[in-house]
Amino acid sequence: MRELRVTKWVAAVPMMAIALATIYPLIFTLNVALKTRHEYILDRFSLTESLRWDNLGAAWTSGGISRYFINSLIVVGFAVALLLLFGSMAGFALSHLRFRGSRTLFLACLAALFIPFQVIMVPLARTMADTGLMDTYPGLILAYVAQFLPFTIYLMASYYNGIPAEIVDAARIDGNGPFGVYRRIMVPLGAPALLSVGILDALFCWNDVLIALLMMPSAQHRTLMIGVTSLRGQYSSDIPTFSAGVLIAAVPVLAVYLFFQRQIAEAVTAGSMKG
Structure with missing residues (x-):
């Protein structure tokens, strides 16, 4: 004892x-x-x-935190929605729709997880500038989708691998095509994984600094994390106001961690527990 x-x-x-x-x-x-x-x-x-x-009110109004907060909500909301849609569809296809090259595609998604953003940063910036998407909400949303989609696909495919193939076969016998199986079977059964992966994707996008700093050079379109960073220069002699801005930026992340601890743990361990 x-x-x-x-x-x-x-x-x-x-x-x-x-x-x-x-x-x-x-x-x-x-x-x-x-x-x-x-x-x-x-x-x-x-x-x-x-x-x-x-001080919190001064940071929210005078410091522009309110505008940055709304920018982050818009970008993160649309990015997570697209990530869950494309990630769940691709995860279903790679786990239950066997076709030529499916294994190679899955390995390619897995390999993409190991590519640092710094490697593709310059080509991405040039592509966005050439297409007129630099310093726009759609441009940053697409950048987030491109960066975090391999992670989402990997986790969703790992989760869907744990769903018995007999369920998919039964749905096909009932007359459902691939999209019918996805909509009627995979989406309801994958709801816990979608929630967990969605929370992680939201945290990744919300806390991002490098991609947002590259894609949003103007002050009007800054996300919250970039806006808080800019406060350090704007309020260099008023550290309490700067700290208030940092606190406001941290509250949503802390709330997500406190209320969704179990879902975050399940998402982190999904790749090792499923498949």
């Missing part, structure tokens, strides 16, 4: 240290966001005494 307790503590102590290292920056940012500029200059590590909630 004593050895078991010692083993638990050996595992618990590092986990607690990791948890504190993760939580402390959030608490520090909240504390700074509620300070006055004078308080921050005097002692940045002391607890705030003024509780300046109006």
